[in-house]
Amino acid sequence: MNIREIFARNLRAVRRDKGLSQEELAHRAELDRTYISALERNVYNPTIDVVARLADALDVEPATLLQRTTGEDQK
Template identity: 45%
Template sequence: MDGRARVAWHLRRLRVARGFSQEALAVDAGVDRTYVSGIERGSFNPTVEVLERLARALGCDVAELFAIPQADDEVPAPLRPGRKKA
């Protein structure tokens, strides 16, 4: 797994674990929602500054976005679609 895929994996994992939508994370980090989506899909290559802002919004260190996932880690599940909480 390359660095971009690791960032995508952990960004989605942390975002979902904290219950943030892509839009909420984007607002907190000061980036566009489509940019967060692109990073999670591995389509965009974010700068270190953007990674630091995303990590700060998620309440983690930027290094956590680059950790190698364990072999038994499951693919992060998406949040329930829609804007309202269940």
């Protein structure tokens, strides 16, 4: 799994864990809802600034959105 796939999976998981819709996350991060959707589907590459904005909006560290899970393929 590459870093974009990991980010997409983690973004969706954290957003859902926080009970937020894509619309609410987009509002909090001052981004478009369709952009959030595209990020979660691994369509776009987020900039480091976008990762930071999303992390702030989700009240997590940016590393949380990029972290591999234990035993995950390192490729």
